[in-house]
Amino acid sequence: MEFTDVNDDLTEILITEEQIRSRLAELCREIERDYAGKDVLLIGVLKGAVMVMADLARELKLPITMDWMAVSSYGSGTASSGVVRILKDLDTDLSGKTVLIVEDIIDSGLTLSWLLANLRSRGPESIEICTLLRKPEAARVDIDVKYVGFEIPNQFVVGYGLDYAEKYRNLRGVGILAPAVYS
Numbered sequence: 001m002e003f004t005d006v007n008d009d010l011t012e013i014l015i016t017e018e019q020i021r022s023r024l025a026e027l028c029r030e031i032e033r034d035y036a037g038k039d040v041l042l043i044g045v046l047k048g049a050v051m052v053m054a055d056l057a058r059e060l061k062l063p064i065t066m067d068w069m070a071v072s073s074y075g076s077g078t079a080s081s082g083v084v085r086i087l088k089d090l091d092t093d094l095s096g097k098t099v100l101i102v103e104d105i106i107d108s109g110l111t112l113s114w115l116l117a118n119l120r121s122r123g124p125e126s127i128e129i130c131t132l133l134r135k136p137e138a139a140r141v142d143i144d145v146k147y148v149g150f151e152i153p154n155q156f157v158v159g160y161g162l163d164y165a166e167k168y169r170n171l172r173g174v175g176i177l178a179p180a181v182y183s
């Protein structure tokens with residue numbers, strides 16, 4: 001699916017495929033510097049982080065392993081319920097591990113703040129966050145995020161893994177969803 005097929009559903013294309021590719025490459029160079037000599041466990045948060053995980057992991061010139069956790073707080077709406085449910089837990093034991101959480105978006109921050117507390121209690125050596133997108137104006141909790149791709153306005157976005165009611169995840173860039181689609 002390309003943007004042209006869903007143009008009516010979007011008010012604006014916010015970030016193109018090429019901008020994502022180039023920003024992820026910059027972030028990877030930072031991560032490579034910060035983690036030189038380490039084995040990094042990337043933890044992807046399903047389902048939204050699938051695209052960023054796939055591209056980030058292939059761009060990184062570091063020995064990495066991957067694991068996945070599935071949590072959901074949005075269901076089929078556009079606002080966080082604040083209630084985070086684990087739909088699938090990790091397969092990996094985190095004790096002593098160097099962990100980098102990979103997310104598509106930090107919106108209210110409620111999902112990650114809950115996830116961080118949960119993962120920290122499992123005894124990793126270190127734990128940091130890499131997110132493609134962040135909405136500073138939407139933050140309801142303060143989270144220390146080491147790697148941020150783009151700061152975006154407080155509007156509901158879709159594409160590159162991000163969904164509305166499970167749709168639009170396969171768009172190659174990120175666009176603002178037209179309010180008419182969800183109101």
Ligand SMILES: O=P(O)(O)OC[C@H]1O[C@H](OP(=O)(O)OP(=O)(O)O)[C@H](O)[C@@H]1O
Nearest residue numbers: 046047048072073074107108109110111
């Ligand atoms: O900062 P927050 O307000 O908590 O929002 C961010 C979270 O919401 C989305 O997940 P969602 O619950 O939609 O699940 P999904 O990845 O399967 O779409 C997104 O992928 C983040 O995990």
Ligand code: HPA
Nearest residue numbers: 107155156157158162163
């Ligand atoms: O803006 C968003 N779009 C899609 N999913 C989301 N989950 C949190 N914020 C968003």
Ligand SMILES: [Mg+2]
Nearest residue numbers: 048074162163
């Ligand atoms: Mg979602």
